Amino acid sequence: MKISEVIQILSAEVIWGDEKLCEREVQNACGSDLMSDVLAYVKDQSLLLTGLVNPQVIRTAEMMDFLCIAFVRGKRPDDAMIQLASEYNIVLISTEERMFSACGKLYAAGLDGSGL
Template identity: 50%
Template sequence: MTISEIIFLLDATPLSQTVQTDHKIETVCGSDMMSDVLAFIKKNALLLTGLNNLQVIRTAEMLDIVCLVFVRGKRPQEEMLKKADELGITVLSTDYTMFDACGILYHAGLRGGSRHDA
């Protein structure tokens, strides 16, 4: 699934200076606990989160996450957006809750990685 399709499905607002709409997303992780993200995230992943601090960007950088979606209409600070742009991470915001956003993406065929896939 492409970032463009995710924007459509989640009625998301792009917040990045450059949005990589054709980038292929293979898995999704939804969490506000970055320790869980570190344990379960996979390559070419999208992270859904309500956590709105620089730790999210640092975690995304460490794991090569290509797209962040902030749920519940949250908008990261300008410092976070600037850092994400420097790293080539696409940042989006959706008004959906994390539960609903995960369900929409799951229904559309996108899956999360499991601990056993590592």
């Protein structure tokens, strides 16, 4: 699924990432506020959904080759996080959806958590 499709499904706002980056494909998704759980999730080309807003989220996403981070519950990263994401070319989006409903909508649209 393209990141642009994720944006549409979640009625999300792009915080950082251009049109070209938003056309990249994510193969699966992981929803977690615990970065230790995310580190145990060893899939690349993925989408991370989280309500946690701190620089460790960006660093974890970079280590795990995530292409996009979706902040749920309307959370927004600060300027330092946005700068860090831009250095790693990680698309940042924000949605008003709660974690459960965001994951459910993406799953219903065909994105799954294979490999968990």
